[in-house]
Amino acid sequence: MTTLPLVYPSINLGIKRYHDRGKSGWWVFICWGPIISIIIIGFLRGIQNPSQSDWPEQLTPVMQLIPFVVVIGWLWYFIETGFLRGTKGPNEYGPDLLVEQAMRFARNAPTPPSI
Secondary structure (H helix, E strand, O other): OOOHHHHHHHHHHHHHHHHHOOOOHHHHHHHHHHHHHHHHHHHHHHHHOOOOOOHHHHOOHHHHOHHHHHHHHHHHHHHHHHOOOOOOOOEOOEOOHHHHHHHHHHHHOOOOOOO
């Protein structure tokens, strides 16, 4: 319950980072899609047979692969948004913010005193 308020800002931050890399913001759902599918599959399994407690043993081989897909999705998201550099110069989503910040800093930097 405490992580629920953090979902919206984290999705927005991921979209901003993907735009910085020149990609669509829909790529942020590479890590959210498998989690949503796990919730849906769990819900559907509960509707089909809610009284059985041996639910993990009844999973199909495809359903057993979902946790691995989740881990790979989160790992890719972590690498893509955390370590890879954004595009140099402007892209279709806007200007390069690092260049803008450097220009602003250069304009506002104090001039060194002359001797």
